[in-house]
Amino acid sequence: MLRTSLLALTLATAPAYADEIWVSNEKDDTISVIDIETLEVVRTIEVGERPRGITFSKDYSVLYVCASDSDTVQVIDPDTGKILHELPSGEDPEQFVLHPDDRHLYIANEDDAITTVVDTESRTVVAQIDVGIEPEGMAVSPDGKIAITTSETTNMAHWIDTEKQELFANTLVDSRPRHAEFIKDGSELWVSAEIGGTISIFDVATQTERAKIDFEVEGVHPDRVQPVGFEMTAGDTHALVALGPSNHVAVVNAETYEVEDYILVGRRVWHMDFNADRSLAFTTNGVSGDVTVIDVTKREAIKSIKVGRFPWGAAFRPTN
């Protein structure tokens, strides 16, 4: 009650809140909320065990968190930080993606070689699909027709027909695929391979490989250059690619597939998200336990923000 009135008071005096970046701390069972204006942690929210994947509903009214070791997806009110309820998720949910219908979550169950589809409204499991060993990367095409699961030990991208909830293709990629994204209006699928050290680019219409991107960081052995999470800059012109234990983020030209730059960030950089206009990127650095803020235009790191232990995922939340 007090909090509500305080909020109302602040609202009255300060017309605009700063937007936020929400970061899941895998080994602290918390979420750190970063104020994008001040670049400081303004809230720490307790969640279930081993939080990894995090994403907001399309209207940002709720946050979904994969609490992997609690074997559930938690639904959180971002204003109060309270857990509203939990969704059945299958065992060990690691990473997920929200379907464009804003209703179905596609969840990778890492320990079970299964992709679980959950209806967030009825709070029921709609389908479970057998995929390869250690599913991780999840993506849904912009038209919602295709979902992707990548499996880390099977080394495949599994293509799911979301109408039938069945696989319709399986394409090999390099070792330990970690992350997948549809880009350019869903015409291309990008899949990162951590141990392979590459990103494979697929033509979505034919599910065939169109190109492969290699990375080379000066002074770092190729074995340690391990692409994991990646996100596209405004207009899908470039990709920022987290390169894990090489402690760098690559800037890839999405037209030529050439790597244009490498930016030094924190240790074991994992995932990232942007602010509203994508001028700033926020990377989670697992080993150093911080978030690096990157000026996307200048392609340089401008600040490190200490968060919890082993930050994993990041999600942007506008507050205006």
Next chain:
Amino acid sequence: MRHVLTISLLGFWASMSTDHEVPVAWLKFEQELPPTFSNHYPVPEDLGLAGALTALKDNETTGKFLGQNWSLGEHTAFLGDDAIEIARAALAAAPFLIVDAPAETVLAIADLPEAADALIFNSGAADIILRGEACRANVLHTLPSLSMRTDALAQMFQKKRWSDLVMIAGGHPQDQAYASAMEASLAKFGLALKARKEWRFDADMRRNAAQEVPLFTQDFGEYDALIIADELHDFGRYVLYNTWEPRPVAGSEGLQAEAWGAVVEQWGAAQLQSRFEEAHTRDMRSADYAAWAALRAIGEAVTRTKAADVPTVRAHLLGDDFELAGFKGRPLTFRTWNGQLRQPIPLMHPRALVANAPLEGFLHQRTELDTLGSDEPETACTAFN
């Protein structure tokens, strides 16, 4: 509509697959082990095999998308059995063999006429000679050699500047082999033993370690770390915390350098550990890891080459395109000069990972992984030329 989709699905899989049958044989040769002071920690009966079974499941899951049919035949030679007859039966059933046996048995199998066209994975013998002058072109090694393990510890000593080193070595051939490997590793990294003592007690250490070990270690004088060569885990465990000088213990006990251990959880390893524990209700050990890596390596080669014959698989494993995601932080590959699987070596105590060798600062022109074990210029192996 559903029918149409099913047919197109089948069509798709058919176009990707050529339906490979991939028979693999697991061969375990029981070894007579001398008794140890403690009989509380028996060696699991399914040591090694459990790792192969975990890999089989991994391969089967991948294989079902690619039309691969995996099978693992289990062949065990108990004491008194004719090991060679059992090996012949395995070779008749499968071209890929994963063998957990003493070095001389591995060689006897590799030299059988029936094995000429087979590919054998040594997952149980750490002997340096198998990677050196006694290497065979049809034998690859997924278990790290003794020297890879002792090199890892030598790097640690060097990094920590523990340069005054002493050793206690047991009397079994395995202990002596470990002690020799350790002395060679120390020399390789610019270190040397200050003193070495042989373990000569035959009393029951569970009762009197507290009285005997301080006296036994007193005449070492000042030193930085004590190395234990006790590969059968007989006396070493009673040395810790009983030494005259309060110093760290490393080697077969204390700080250990092994292929694998229950405390390895980084680099996604927690997933492999939990898969393994769920299936076999125990911790995954080095021999399990080596068997797992062998069968996964075959799986990776069959998947990438879309072939299941020995020449294609062997060429791929030793070629530039092979890499195994082995949950050790970087891709694993085979050394082309002796067939040894390159791999980081975790340095562990029973409760946590301490470091992961190669340690930072130990450089190599090809890959830092080749600072561990026998390198190309010094190899005595000629079978791979």
